[in-house]
Amino acid sequence: MRGAVLLALCALGCAPKAVRVGSKNFTEGVILGEVAARACAAGGAVTEHRRQLGGTAVLWRALRSGEIDAYPEYTGTLASELLRGVDARDLRGMRRALAREGVAMTAPLGFNNTYAIGVPEALASARGLRTLSDLQREPGLALGLSHEFLDRADGWAGLRARYGLPQRDVRGMDHDLAYRALSSGAIQATDLYTTDAEIAWHRLRVLSDDREYFPEYSAVLLYRADLPRRSPSCARALESLGGSLDAATMIDLNDQVKRRRRTESSVAAAWLEAHRGLRSAVASEGRAERVWQRTREHLAMVLSSLLAAVLCAVPLGVAAAKRPRLGTLVLGAAGVLQTVPSLALLVLLIPLLGIGAAPAVAALFLYSLLPIVQNTVAGLRGISPALRESAEALGLPPFARLRLVELPLALPSILAGVKTAAVINVGTATLGAMVGAGGYGQPILRGIRLDSTSTIMEGALPAAALALLTQALFACIERVAVPRSLRGGR
Amino acid sequence: MTAHGPTAASLVGVMKRYGGAVALGPIDLDVPVGRTTVLLGPSGCGKSTLLRLINGLIAPDEGTLRVLGEGVTPASVEALRRRVGYVIQEGGLFPHLSARQNVALLPRWLRWETPRIDARVAELAALARLPEALLDRHPGELSGGQRQRVALMRALALDPEMLLLDEPLGALDPMVRAELQRDLREVFRTLGKTVVLVTHDLREARHFGDLVVLLRDGRVVQRGPLSALESAPSEGFVRDFLDAWREAP
Structure with missing residues (x-):
């Protein structure tokens, strides 16, 4: 009799809890959250995606309090905001610091979403521009930079000093206006994030940061240290995503959502099916x-x-x-x-x-x-x-x-x-x-x-x-x- | 200054202060049972304070006060108030309730049966000469005189042993006033209750009063039938007060 009661209680209380993946309130975050949640679900775990929760603080608190089990994050954010005194390129040190918080981290997903300078592809190939160092040869280039990039200490001022850039025509402008100015030829280069959908859209070439000036913002998945015990298949699925998404892929996925107006769910499902052979259903509602x-x-x-x-x-x-x-x-x-x-x-x-x-x-x-x-x-x-x-x-x-x-x-x-x-x-x-x-x-x-x-x-x-x-x-x-x-x- | 016969309220050495200043007293006074006592005097003489003391709305700072045979204590005051009806100048009717609901408020709270309440309201309407058709109106839809009739009905709802009225006719125009004055006296005579009425108006005192208590600066100046005040004023102020009214238009 008592055994039966215990069993019944256990059936209620011991039922496997759904794995909950969270994501921040911006498109790339939601896509990555959707990819992670679907990869978990394909491994058999009951999964739920709490999408576009607020910013870093909300997700970080929710992860540590067990409200969510995993969410996509960037190493640069971890280093500068969440784990003080750890270098963004020192993955081992970062894992140790995270372990103290009861959090584990996958291998980097394969792209680095940081500041970069982009120039139109046609201009770049005509002048042979590949790296930021190449800009030293182009003093006449007109730059249109976002106000934030101009103001930040680790923005334009530092960049110019590190590379010894000679450009004099540097204007502050709204980010969206900068893209328009680029296509009209009023400026020839602007600052951007390395996985912006606009890179594909406006056919820009991202100049590589050969002197490692910009901080590293490699995308990773954070998950609770107790996840492998609670849902081994899900933890395996998250780990297997390491190294699977390069910058070109991420730009494409962002572009599909932003410009072609597809849902994050269908974009994530299509990518998982095409590249990982994982099938998942996309619920469509009117x-x-x-x-x-x-x-x-x-x-x-x-x-x-x-x-x-x-x-x-x-x-x-x-x-x-x-x-x-x-x-x-x-x-x-x-x-x-x-x-x-x-x-x-x-x-x-x-x-x-x-x-x-x-x-x-x-x-x-x-x-x-x-x-x-x-x-x-x-x-x-x-x-x-x-x-x-x-x-x-x-x-x-x-x-x-x-x-x-x-x-x-x-x-x-x-x-x-x-x-x-x-x-x-x-x-x-x-x-x-x-x-x-x-x-x-x-x-x-x-x-x-x-x-x-x-x-x-x-x-x-x-x-x-x-x-x-x-x-x-x-x-x-x-x-x-x-x-x-x-x-x-x- | 004790009256002969039973008293409805008695005050011995009662004093009331507001922020150090004496508002009333020291005062000794007996209110005789079954008669109408008029508290008369100029404004600020303490007559309303006296009335509110009797109803337990304020407590004396000194002296003893007995109402209907009981001391007025926080424990006894609510039950005591239900044995004393109270009508104020503007009636104090609750604007969110109809005339009938105002009158029935206390009986209903005491869980009287509805037929008993209805019968009592009808009886009171007849007594106060209020047309029954007006009972379902809200105070805002009644004239000043009608409102005072409803206030009287509410004060009499539980058939109290004593009725206190604070300038009940003060806010009315002369025509309405004269009519209500007549009707009120009629009601007092019919019921034979102890009545204490506050007024500053000598003509009103003459109209109602078996017994007049003239107050000045919180003290009793003279008490007795009005005729006694007129024939044998106890001091100059009594004569001055009476003369002032004689000269009034």
């Missing part, structure tokens, strides 16, 4: 289905956070209205919470709540407190002393006075507070996509990443519609819940 899914995620976030906020903030508001000193404290605390930038709050909540809907709901809950507490306090304090005294003179005990007289009189103000919180929540919930909560922020993030207005609209329009709908809904609630004598102010 736009309506997608929007409905996002709507459900968005509504779930907004409603649960709002409900929890009302249940907490109204009693807090009552307490704050009754006890001025407590009120100052409560309103002050809620006000401070309001000033924490939403993205920072989300990242702070990850170690406590993991990734997904939980930190997003918690953040929305915290942001909802101030408007509701504030309006509850204002509503209660706004009741005229004559009415307050009348209720007292009737001989009603304090709680009955609150329930029968004070809260109903404060209701219009409280409802206005809840409405404010709801409308703010609908907007702020779009940031939930940064921590894997889904919702309307998902297409917005994707659209910004791919520079696709129609994809942005897929999230922005429903979000705006939902905000308007929320306003209308509260107008209805007010009409039903607030007696006509209290409407339009007292």
Whole structure:
């Protein structure tokens, strides 16, 4: 009997947990995440891809807290941001430092995504330009560099010093404008990332960094040290990806997503099938289905956070209205919470709540407190002393006075507070996509990443519609819940 | 200064201060059962403070206060207030409730049966001469006089032993005022309850008062039937106060 119970418990608790692969919020990261997740899945592991989570901090925290099991990273980022004092080219030292954090690293995937200088292919072959050293022979070359590259200490200034570059015509310009200027011939060289899709698109040649000036940003996959034990097949699949993707391949994959508008999933699946012989299905869903899914995620976030906020903030508001000193404290605390930038709050909540809907709901809950507490306090304090005294003179005990007289009189103000919180929540919930909560922020993030207005609209329009709908809904609630004598102010 | 016969409220050496300044007292006063006592005096004389002391809305700083035979303590004050009806100048009706709901608020809270509540509301409407058709209106949809009638009904809902009124006619125009004044006196006579009414208006005091208590700067100047105040004023202020009203238009 006891054995059977244990077995049943084990069936629930010991079921193999899905391997979760994460990816950062930019196209190459999502493609690599998709490649890793599909390679794992092809090996038989139950796999899930939490795509386009925020930036490095979010992924790194999520990996170490076990919210995700693996994600693509760059050695340069590891060296400069995550593991201080380790050289980006010293893989062994890096592995040792990672092991101390409970993290393992695959062999480099095969490309180095760092800064580089690109020149049009036709010009490069005419003048015989292959390396950055070759630029010493071309003092008349016009350079259009991004503002960031011009400003960084390890950007243009250092590059010119290292190679002794003689060019005088160096202009700062927007990155997208630089590509246009290149095709019109206004400039002959620009800075870029070595795997930018634009390299293929604008037919540029990347000059090789023969004096090793630029930092090494080799792509690797990081995974939790306990993954080989939990899913040996998945760990093997990740390791086998080492050395399999060169820069030309990565540029092509980026280009397929960015310019030819294919999904990361189908690009990753096609590459795995063609080059690794791994077959995986690409689920395709219609736009309506997608929007409905996002709507459900968005509504779930907004409603649960709002409900929890009302249940907490109204009693807090009552307490704050009754006890001025407590009120100052409560309103002050809620006000401070309001000033924490939403993205920072989300990242702070990850170690406590993991990734997904939980930190997003918690953040929305915290942001909802101030408007509701504030309006509850204002509503209660706004009741005229004559009415307050009348209720007292009737001989009603304090709680009955609150329930029968004070809260109903404060209701219009409280409802206005809840409405404010709801409308703010609908907007702020779009940031939930940064921590894997889904919702309307998902297409917005994707659209910004791919520079696709129609994809942005897929999230922005429903979000705006939902905000308007929320306003209308509260107008209805007010009409039903607030007696006509209290409407339009007292 | 003790009255003969039973008292509904008695104050001995009662004092109330606000931020160091004496608002009332020291004062000794007995409110006789079954009669109408008018607290009269210029504004700021402490007459409203006195009324709020009797209802336990404020506590005395010194002295003893007994209402309906009980000491006024935090433990007893709520039950005591339900035995004392209270009407203020603007009525103090709750704007989110209809006239009927205002009157029925306390009976409903005490879980009276609905038929009993309905019967009581109808009875009170007849007593206060409020047309039943107006019972489902909200205070904002009633005239000032009608609102005071509803406030009176609410104060009488539990058939209290004592009724306190703080300038109940103060905010009304003369026509409405005269009519409501007549009706109020009628109600007081019919019910035979102990009534304490605050006013600054000598004509109102003459209209209602069996017993007048004239106050000045928180102290009782003279108490007795108005005729006694007129025939034998205890000091110059009494004469001045009465003369001022005689000269008023």
